[in-house]
Amino acid sequence: QQQVKQSPQSLIVQKGGISxxxxxxxxxxxxxxxxxxxxPGKGPALLIAIRPDVSEKKEGRFTISFNKSAKQxxxxxxxxxPGDSATYFCAASxxxxxxxxxxxxxxxxxxxx
Amino acid sequence: xxxxxxxxxxxxxKTGQSMTLQCAQDMNHNSMYWYRQDPGMGLRLIYYSASEGxxxxxxxxxxxxxxxxxxxxxxxxxxxxxxxxxxxxxxASSTQGPIYGYTFGSGTRLTVV
Numbered sequence: 001q002q003q004v005k006q007s008p009q010s011l012i013v014q015k016g017g018i019s020x021x022x023x024x025x026x027x028x029x030x031x032x033x034x035x036x037x038x039x040p041g042k043g044p045a046l047l048i049a050i051r052p053d054v055s056e057k058k059e060g061r062f063t064i065s066f067n068k069s070a071k072q073x074x075x076x077x078x079x080x081x082p083g084d085s086a087t088y089f090c091a092a093s094x095x096x097x098x099x100x101x102x103x104x105x106x107x108x109x110x111x112x113x
Numbered sequence: 114x115x116x117x118x119x120x121x122x123x124x125x126x127k128t129g130q131s132m133t134l135q136c137a138q139d140m141n142h143n144s145m146y147w148y149r150q151d152p153g154m155g156l157r158l159i160y161y162s163a164s165e166g167x168x169x170x171x172x173x174x175x176x177x178x179x180x181x182x183x184x185x186x187x188x189x190x191x192x193x194x195x196x197x198x199x200x201x202x203x204x205a206s207s208t209q210g211p212i213y214g215y216t217f218g219s220g221t222r223l224t225v226v
Binding site: 006009032034036041042043044045046049089091093098099100101102103104105106 | 117144146148153154155156157158161163164171172203205209210211212214215217218219220
């Protein structure tokens, strides 16, 4: 049973465009939702995260939108750049205790000039 | 450089051979994790250690064993390697749980023939 469903699997965006990656979850106990960015040959790195007490969080060109009632959250990359080309993973966990992250299957983003 | 160090970076095993993947962190983190990454499957948790002296199974523990040797080191052992264990293995650590962010190593690419 896949706890976090991520789409699309791959995405091609023109330079300067908006990249949007979506995730949905089933477990209502989840209350921490990070996004990780992975470049080829490297381990993933934390990009941005949100908790369900807010509907949006913005850091530079990266924004998480969160819809608690729909159990969905998404990553928006504004003014996408070739340097943003990477694999992006959404994830979820319970804030309480030390429950490990559950990751989505990843989205390979290519930003073309 | 501070971070998570994984050894080896590459390994080819024959079916039935055994090996241990090493992971060490120098950030005084309490929690450590082993994930495997396969194309189209995302990151799946194998085992984790919430704190020194404890280990727990993740989503895909079959065929693996772990040892939390001390606070710094968390090793993953394949007792009898199978082709299905061909994957990229990532070790990660966090201060105390996912809300503090995971720091990932650069991975071990394992091929079982």
